[in-house]
Structures are given as structure tokens and as C-alpha cells.
Amino acid sequence: MDVTRTLARYVVEAPVDSVPEIVRREAVRSLVNWVGCAVGGSRHRSVDLALAAVSPFAGSAQAGLLGRSERLDLLNAALLNGIAGHVFDFDDTHLKTIIHPAGPVAAALIGLAELRPVSGRELLHAFILGVEVECRIGNAVYPAHYDIGWHITGTAGVFGAAAAAGRLLGLDEQQMVWALGIAGTQSSGFREMFGTMCKSFHPGRAAQNGLLAAFLAERGFTSSDRVLEAPRGFAHVMATARDFGAITDGLGESFEIALNTYKPFACGIVIHPSIDGCIQLRNEFGLKASDIERIELTVAPLVLELTGKKTPQVGLEGKFSVYHSAAVAILHGRAGEEEYGDAVVRDPAVIALRDRVVATASPAIADDECRVRILLQDGRVLERHVAHAIGSLERPMSDAGLDAKFAGLAEPVLGPAAAERLRSSCWQIETLGDAAAIARGAAA
Amino acid sequence: MDVTRTLARYVVEAPVDSVPEIVRREAVRSLVNWVGCAVGGSRHRSVDLALAAVSPFAGSAQAGLLGRSERLDLLNAALLNGIAGHVFDFDDTHLKTIIHPAGPVAAALIGLAELRPVSGRELLHAFILGVEVECRIGNAVYPAHYDIGWHITGTAGVFGAAAAAGRLLGLDEQQMVWALGIAGTQSSGFREMFGTMCKSFHPGRAAQNGLLAAFLAERGFTSSDRVLEAPRGFAHVMATARDFGAITDGLGESFEIALNTYKPFACGIVIHPSIDGCIQLRNEFGLKASDIERIELTVAPLVLELTGKKTPQVGLEGKFSVYHSAAVAILHGRAGEEEYGDAVVRDPAVIALRDRVVATASPAIADDECRVRILLQDGRVLERHVAHAIGSLERPMSDAGLDAKFAGLAEPVLGPAAAERLRSSCWQIETLGDAAAIARGAAA
The missing domain is CATH 3.30.1330.120 (2-methylcitrate dehydratase PrpD)
Incomplete structure (x- = not known):
């Protein structure tokens, strides 16, 4: 059973034009929602403290912090943006797994687009693939994995970040296998941390660690070829039950991001x-x-x-x-x-x-x-x-609801005009020649 | 049961002069052995590739890579030095847990000493405390934790690195509790990676992640106060059995580093x-x-x-x-x-x-x-x-054996004279006014 390789091959080979419009539309909604959350959360004390802690070690000003004026090296920017996006607990939810899927993937990609030019369409596609990877891995081990005490957004998110970043880096199949392996062996985060600053640290680190995994794999740094399925790999070590078919069945046919939901309320x-x-x-x-x-x-x-x-x-x-x-x-x-x-x-x-x-x-x-x-x-x-709360799949947030949420989060930080321009860039991501416009537009 | 706080308080309060001479002596032997391994391993392809991958994101030249001329920010230097020290699989072993204890702790401290001046005596003491923390946590969950598939050098090492770095940073008790929490929620590394470059990546990341935890905690970034003992904390999530007494009993009386051993052979x-x-x-x-x-x-x-x-x-x-x-x-x-x-x-x-x-x-x-x-x-x-292999506790490596091993590892990299000076600095660490002399002496 070649679970890891099958998944890696899909991420490497999936054609950009193979994703149905309705799926891409939900991906755009996910991105709008997450960017709003990250801008809104960017002034939170968790972000201030983490920024103060990493600044003495940060590299050149490669990537911006959404909602702020500071720029850091890409890896540290991903950490900070990942924290900001989740710190309000207001981001998206894949209800089948309680993964908050956008954060780890988007925090990795938004900054990467500043360093390696990419069109909005390509970025959105990588985003869809990254979410696919993390949610399929989540599907394979949920609820057994979550019940043990793992914060699945961190533990599965790191795979999604690595896959999405690896796709934009143009990794080949073997490199992608390694990227997933290097990501997986960093998979971490306890639910015990809920209610502390470490909860949002988890998606931040997932984004950062996934990026690092992709960059290491790009250079040829090796890992196991079977991080997901091996007896001492992710699904056996970190779960008491597992279904590998949930990872490999119907790849490219069904899309987990189509099942994403958005919170009207800023809490669990x-x-x-x-x-x-x-x-x-x-x-x-x-x-x-x-x-x-x-x-x-x-x-x-x-x-x-x-x-x-x-x-x-x-x-x-x-x-x-x-x-x-x-x-x-x-x-x-x-x-x-x-x-x-x-x-x-x-x-x-x-x-x-x-x-x-x-x-x-x-x-x-x-x-x-x-x-x-x-x-x-x-x-x-x-x-x-x-019967079904507002924001559930049965009673989804409308585009207008997402707009109002975005405005409520971003306007206090960026001001109404810049918030409106950013919101518009996010909705129109598929038409952007340079996806870095989003990071630039989100800078304070 | 206040396991985490008890351990944190000990690390914060233990007097520098409270460690018996025989224990300090073994700590010096551990350091000599590890520095030799790190210098010897510094030209390995794993280090080259990791360095190439992180260099574009690295910060200012704060800390040196042992055996090399490059300097990176402290966090990335700790990663690289941690990889170098373990890449030959030639470093030390705490036989009760199969932890390779020096790496995660020493790779964090050696660089930190370049950034925040500290005497050799204080560095050695922090090293002893870090090893105490990782090995006691290892004792509490071994073998159940290892049997699941966790690479215990990475999973326990991150706590040791955080504790040792936190000690040198002068964290107070609450900050040290947080540092252990932030470290623990990054605990990771699968045994599945054995035989690949990720094996030595684990102690490297443990050093780097433990440092980050200490710097975050220093700023006031919060975590759970009970990362070790909580139902969804380390010992329950990552092991099927646990003995918290192994962490808290006899703190300051017995020292795990006294049980450290050194390999005469460069393999498992x-x-x-x-x-x-x-x-x-x-x-x-x-x-x-x-x-x-x-x-x-x-x-x-x-x-x-x-x-x-x-x-x-x-x-x-x-x-x-x-x-x-x-x-x-x-x-x-x-x-x-x-x-x-x-x-x-x-x-x-x-x-x-x-x-x-x-x-x-x-x-x-x-x-x-x-x-x-x-x-x-x-x-x-x-x-x-x-009955007992050479290098075991019953037939330990002699100081002369450690010297010969050090020379064999370091001379091809640094040349005989510089290798000899470095070896001498390591043996005399307790007399060094500035512990950064070790990192400086290990530069190529």
C-alpha cells in the first residue's frame, strides 16, 4: 500500500484546470474568510509576543505580516501569520475532522508568493491541494487521533503546508514524498494547550514547519518514503485506528475544501x-x-x-x-x-x-x-x-455574511478603503497575475 | 500532582554549586564526546543540504556552525549543530531510555553562549539540568513511548533544550513552566525516519524548538501549566504507560548524566x-x-x-x-x-x-x-x-578513549593543532570565563 507516494504523485501531477468551478469558489470563500481573520488577529498580544521573541533571529524582509507593517524572512512570517489567522478562533472549520484547514496552508502560501512569483490561479490551486492533503489525512485518523489529545489542525496541517508549498516549488514526486515525510516527523500539538497562546501557535508552526519541509526536500534532504502508512509512521504512531482509503480513494474527484465552513461567532x-x-x-x-x-x-x-x-x-x-x-x-x-x-x-x-x-x-x-x-x-x-447552527454546511454563511465578517475584522486594522481593496483582491484571486498582491494589500 | 511545576522550579532554583564533582566530570566527558561528534559530522551531506535549505531565511551571523566557517542566527545554528552532532550516530547514549542526551541540549547552549555571555561553569550546569530534564521525562515514559514509534531523542530532547536554555536566560518559575509547555507541544519525531536524514534532523529540531520555546516564554507567551501530567499532555498523549515519580523523585540528589555512555563504534x-x-x-x-x-x-x-x-x-x-x-x-x-x-x-x-x-x-x-x-x-x-560491550556503563570508554575518538573526528576537519586546542577547551570548560570559547574554537 503506497499511501504516501500516491498522495504525493497526485499533488505533483494534478492539472491546474482540473478543479471544478464550485470547488474553486469555495476555496476563494475560504481564503477571504482566512485573510480577514489574519488581518483582524494581527494585533493580538500573542502575535506581539511571538514577533518580539523571533525578531532577533529573523532573516531578511522577504514576506509581510498581514495587518502589520513588519516584514520577516518567509519562515518566520508564516509562523506569525499562522498565529494571527487562528488567534481569534474565528477561522474556517472542516466539520468532519474539526480541522481549521485554511491557516496552515494559506500562511505558508501567502508569504511564499512574495518570494517566488506565482499567479493567483496557481496559488489557489496549491491552496486547494494543500487543504486536500491535510483534510484527507485528517479523515484517515479522525476521531481516534483527536481523541488521544492531538490538536489536529497542527498535526495534519503541517502536511498540507508542505504539500502546497512543494507544489509551488515544483517538487518532483520523490521530493514531494520526502516533503511529506519531513513534515510528518514534525507533526505535533496537544489539545491540552487550548485556552493558551499555544493553540494558535500550532497552525503557525504547521505552516512554518511545512514550508521548511518543502525547502529541505527541494534540496534533496531525505526522509522515509512511507511516513503515512509505515508501522512507525504517522497513522500508526499518532492514532489508534486508521483508514488509508480515506487518503487515496477518489483523489482528484472529490474535494474536501468543498465541505469547508465559516464561523459567524469568534469561538469554539x-x-x-x-x-x-x-x-x-x-x-x-x-x-x-x-x-x-x-x-x-x-x-x-x-x-x-x-x-x-x-x-x-x-x-x-x-x-x-x-x-x-x-x-x-x-x-x-x-x-x-x-x-x-x-x-x-x-x-x-x-x-x-x-x-x-x-x-x-x-x-x-x-x-x-x-x-x-x-x-x-x-x-x-x-x-x-x-437543528443546524448558522455557519454549518446546512446553513452556510452567505458571501454577504463573509463580507460583513471581513469588514468587521479588517477595517479596524487597515481602515475601510484598504480593507475593501484587500477583500476585492481575495475574491478576484483567480484573475491576479501576481498572487503577492494579497500580501502587499494586507500590509498595514 | 504538580509534575511540570515541580520540575520547572528545580531547574530555576538549583544552585550552580549543588552538583557533585563526579557528576560534573561525566558532564564534561559528555560534552567532549558530543563536540567531537559535531565537528566530525559537520561536513556530512545532511548538514550541507540543510544549510542550503535554511540559508535564504537565516538571520544575522550570531552563532557558528561547529567544524565550519558559516555563521547563522542562533535558532538555525542550533538546528545545524544538532544535525551535525548526531549524523554519524556516534554520540552519547543514556542506556535506560536510548536517549542521545547531549545533542538537543548542547546544540542549544553552545550557540546561546555566543549571544548571551555566560561562564563555562554556568553553561555546564545548564547542560546538566537540561540532560536531567530530558532523561527524567524519558524515564517516565520509556519503553511505552519508544515502543509506539517515537524517536525519544527528539521527543524528550526538546524539553531538555528548553530547560537548559531557559536556565541560562534566567526564566522565572512561571516562564519555565511555559517553556516546558511550548517545548512539549512541539515534541515530535518518528522512528520510521531511522536510516534517513531525518534521524539527525530530530535532535537538531529539538535544540532549535527548545530554544524557541525558551525565548517565547521569556516574552510571556503562555502555554498550559501542566504539559507533562495533564490528561491531554505529553505523558498521556505520547505514551501508553507513565511513571511521574521518575520525573519528580530525588530531584537534585541523583543525576541522569552520571549514567551517560559513549560509543566506540559509529552505529546503532x-x-x-x-x-x-x-x-x-x-x-x-x-x-x-x-x-x-x-x-x-x-x-x-x-x-x-x-x-x-x-x-x-x-x-x-x-x-x-x-x-x-x-x-x-x-x-x-x-x-x-x-x-x-x-x-x-x-x-x-x-x-x-x-x-x-x-x-x-x-x-x-x-x-x-x-x-x-x-x-x-x-x-x-x-x-x-x-557480557557487556565496550562503551557500556560496566566497561566505559576511558578519557584516553574519548580523546582518541575526538581526535579521529575533529582532526580531519580542523587540523591537529586546532582540534587539540578545542579538545582542551572542552575538558577545561569549568575554568572558562566565557563559554563562547568553545564555539569559537570549533569554527573552521
Whole structure:
């Protein structure tokens, strides 16, 4: 079973014009969403600290940081852009694996395009291939791999970054096999880090390490030819179960990026049905916190496992608290990045309502589903069943929704005019002669 | 159970004068051995290719490459020096865990001393602490962790590099906890990569990633406080069994570096008893290949598992072939780096004898033990039982043996005079006012 080589050959050989228009369209939507997130997240303290730490070691000003004025060597720029894109936990989600697929791949490619000229069409194609690689590898090991405690966006993302970068570098089949091998042997990142700055460090490092893998392979640096399937390779070492057919079957026929989704709310995606339901009831009944005796949520088991923090202390922890999220949904009627600032998490009004939220896990509830029951002070009981949260595959974000999200993220950083130009470049990526226009347009 | 914090506190607080002389002595021997290996390995193709790949992205000339004239930023220098130190598979071994402990820690510290001035005594102490951290973490998860397929030198080494670098940076307890967390969430490296360039890439990346972790933590970049013990932290995610007492018991009383060993032969350590026995019989009986009908080895099971390559094609694979190693032991009477060159692996005389080597695993044979039985063409049978191979804890390399090994590795690179000066600096590290003298003396 030649899993790694089969995948490598596909990435090397896939014709640029072989991807259906509907798939390319979703790839563009993914890119728009991610660039907005990266610009929006670029001023976060995690980025400031990481930039301060790596700056003394950085090389020449090859690649820009989205949303900022600094330029670093390509590898460090990829790290920083990868952190920025995920730091709000607002980026895209491949629901089958909970991978946030754009970050590791896009953070690698956006900078690479500044160093090695490439058309927007070629960049988008490499992006689609990189996402294909990481999500197929994710499909092969999910959920066993995730259940152990691996942060799959980092662990699978590094393969995607290597594949996409290797494609733009024009690696041959053997080099691509090595690139995947060098990437895989750097695969890392614990879910234990959720709620700390290391969570966004993972896609940043995945982008950077995948790029390094591609550059090493380009020079002829060798790895195993069987990183995915060998008994001591990725799928056996890092998962208790695996399905290699998920990697090799239907390559070039089905595209995982077509299944990508985008968050309307700036927090862990499993909380979204609860927020959606709370906002619906709030808006319909004009609810205020003082009206509410108790909020009862019946949620999927994963919700409490991933986002069960009852007393978050800082914004990052709030993103992993279904309790905080339900409270701000009622109080603010939204759950954007602002609702996960440290000040909001510590707001006594939010805390008081948060402490009246009760969440119960039920195996009968799907991951994008929720039942909300609000008991009012006057004795009334309001109920709402969210079958599929907004932002799910069944109720996808519209292009207009993505535009509004982009504006909300990018305008405070770049100003309205530059944000609008950047948004337009992203939507029109397939017409760009030089894909570096995106990185240039995203500079502050 | 506060495993991570307990370890971090020890690394931060351990007084420089708290390490017994006998332990410091072994640390100096470890350093002498590793510097020789790194200088000797510095011209290997793996180093050339990695240097070519990272050079376009490297920062200012902060730190030297041992055995070479190039200088890179500290993080990339640590990667390259870590590769060079392990590429011959000739470095030290902590036999309880099969960790090669010096590399990840020394490759981080040697360069750091060029950037932040430190005395030789302080550097040696940080080195001892780094090795303590990686080996204790290794003790806690070995063999379960290794059995899964993790290359423990990379996976545990990154913690050691972070701890040692963090000590020299003067991190406080919380920063050290974060440094261990950021290090741990980068822990990676598959045994599948053995026999490829990625094997030495692992300690190189461990050094580089551990340094990055320390610099991030210094700035306040946060991680989990419980990377080692948390249910989704290192010991649970990356091992099927664990003993946290091995990390926290007797800190500051016993020292793992006192158990370090050094290889007389440039290959996988489990082959050493076989080589030792073959050389003994060769020298005693003046054996030539033409005398020999068959060589029968009874070896520990791990020997065939790790080094069972029957038909190695290149030098790197030869290091993982007990068959090739026994053949060169008889033909050359030694098994230095030269015996693992591509030309020797492809030498028809070596291949002809290699094909007459039969190795049988027996659970009754210890890892440092071997029974050699040589059937001669004239009908005689020669036998030798090696209870403990030369280089084991029971038959350690002498200082003179380390000197000879150092000279053999460093003289071809630096010339006899510079090699001698460097060797002397290493032995006298505790008297150096400026530990950067080692990196300076190792420059070509």
C-alpha cells in the first residue's frame, strides 16, 4: 500500500484546470474568510509576543505580516501569520475532522508568493491541494487521533503546508514524498494547550514547519518514503485506528475544501448552536438579563468536553466556555471577537448571567445541534431547537455574511478603503497575475 | 500532582554549586564526546543540504556552525549543530531510555553562549539540568513511548533544550513552566525516519524548538501549566504507560548524566556487542574474510528490530545493519565513521561477508550482551561471549578513549593543532570565563 507516494504523485501531477468551478469558489470563500481573520488577529498580544521573541533571529524582509507593517524572512512570517489567522478562533472549520484547514496552508502560501512569483490561479490551486492533503489525512485518523489529545489542525496541517508549498516549488514526486515525510516527523500539538497562546501557535508552526519541509526536500534532504502508512509512521504512531482509503480513494474527484465552513461567532465551533439559539430567542422576545432565571442548554457531549470552562478568567478561555458564550449572546446579541475580550469575560453582568447557565450533554444531540430552554423570572419558559447552527454546511454563511465578517475584522486594522481593496483582491484571486498582491494589500 | 511545576522550579532554583564533582566530570566527558561528534559530522551531506535549505531565511551571523566557517542566527545554528552532532550516530547514549542526551541540549547552549555571555561553569550546569530534564521525562515514559514509534531523542530532547536554555536566560518559575509547555507541544519525531536524514534532523529540531520555546516564554507567551501530567499532555498523549515519580523523585540528589555512555563504534548502540566480539576474535586469531564460513550472532531482540537491515544500500542504512557491522568488524578491525561510508557499504568484499552473517534474537540476551560464533572454512569454531560491550556503563570508554575518538573526528576537519586546542577547551570548560570559547574554537 503506497499511501504516501500516491498522495504525493497526485499533488505533483494534478492539472491546474482540473478543479471544478464550485470547488474553486469555495476555496476563494475560504481564503477571504482566512485573510480577514489574519488581518483582524494581527494585533493580538500573542502575535506581539511571538514577533518580539523571533525578531532577533529573523532573516531578511522577504514576506509581510498581514495587518502589520513588519516584514520577516518567509519562515518566520508564516509562523506569525499562522498565529494571527487562528488567534481569534474565528477561522474556517472542516466539520468532519474539526480541522481549521485554511491557516496552515494559506500562511505558508501567502508569504511564499512574495518570494517566488506565482499567479493567483496557481496559488489557489496549491491552496486547494494543500487543504486536500491535510483534510484527507485528517479523515484517515479522525476521531481516534483527536481523541488521544492531538490538536489536529497542527498535526495534519503541517502536511498540507508542505504539500502546497512543494507544489509551488515544483517538487518532483520523490521530493514531494520526502516533503511529506519531513513534515510528518514534525507533526505535533496537544489539545491540552487550548485556552493558551499555544493553540494558535500550532497552525503557525504547521505552516512554518511545512514550508521548511518543502525547502529541505527541494534540496534533496531525505526522509522515509512511507511516513503515512509505515508501522512507525504517522497513522500508526499518532492514532489508534486508521483508514488509508480515506487518503487515496477518489483523489482528484472529490474535494474536501468543498465541505469547508465559516464561523459567524469568534469561538469554539461546537458552541455555535447554543449561541445561535440564544440570539434567536433574545431577538424574538427582546430578552434582557434581568428577565432570566436560568438558561438550560442541551448540547452534544463534545460541547462540555471542549468548552466546559465554567469560570473563564481571560478572553482566550472564554472561547472555550459555552457558559460565557450563552451569556454574551443574550447580553450583546452577538459573539464577535469583542465578546471574547478580557474585559467582557470579567464583566460582572456577564458573570452573573453566566452563572445561571446550565449545560447538559446528551448523546442524542448532534455537534451542530442544540436545544435551548430559557426560564424567565415571570415563570414563562421559552424553547428553541437549533437543528443546524448558522455557519454549518446546512446553513452556510452567505458571501454577504463573509463580507460583513471581513469588514468587521479588517477595517479596524487597515481602515475601510484598504480593507475593501484587500477583500476585492481575495475574491478576484483567480484573475491576479501576481498572487503577492494579497500580501502587499494586507500590509498595514 | 504538580509534575511540570515541580520540575520547572528545580531547574530555576538549583544552585550552580549543588552538583557533585563526579557528576560534573561525566558532564564534561559528555560534552567532549558530543563536540567531537559535531565537528566530525559537520561536513556530512545532511548538514550541507540543510544549510542550503535554511540559508535564504537565516538571520544575522550570531552563532557558528561547529567544524565550519558559516555563521547563522542562533535558532538555525542550533538546528545545524544538532544535525551535525548526531549524523554519524556516534554520540552519547543514556542506556535506560536510548536517549542521545547531549545533542538537543548542547546544540542549544553552545550557540546561546555566543549571544548571551555566560561562564563555562554556568553553561555546564545548564547542560546538566537540561540532560536531567530530558532523561527524567524519558524515564517516565520509556519503553511505552519508544515502543509506539517515537524517536525519544527528539521527543524528550526538546524539553531538555528548553530547560537548559531557559536556565541560562534566567526564566522565572512561571516562564519555565511555559517553556516546558511550548517545548512539549512541539515534541515530535518518528522512528520510521531511522536510516534517513531525518534521524539527525530530530535532535537538531529539538535544540532549535527548545530554544524557541525558551525565548517565547521569556516574552510571556503562555502555554498550559501542566504539559507533562495533564490528561491531554505529553505523558498521556505520547505514551501508553507513565511513571511521574521518575520525573519528580530525588530531584537534585541523583543525576541522569552520571549514567551517560559513549560509543566506540559509529552505529546503532545495540550492534556494539556484536562488533566488540567480532573484533576480539579477529584480533586474537588473525582472522581474514576468506577464513570464514559463517558468523553466527545471538543477540538481544532489539538488535533485529532496530538494526536488522540485511542489504543496506547507503552508509546511513549500514548504521542500522548488524550484518554490515559484523562484516566490517572482521574486515577492517574497527567500525568508525569510515566503515559506514557509502563506498564501504557497497564494497563487494563487505557484501560477500555480510551475506554470511546470521543473527538470531534471544530474549535471554541483554541489550549490551552478545554471543559470537564464527565457523571457519577449516572446520574450527570460535566462540566469544561479550557480557557487556565496550562503551557500556560496566566497561566505559576511558578519557584516553574519548580523546582518541575526538581526535579521529575533529582532526580531519580542523587540523591537529586546532582540534587539540578545542579538545582542551572542552575538558577545561569549568575554568572558562566565557563559554563562547568553545564555539569559537570549533569554527573552521
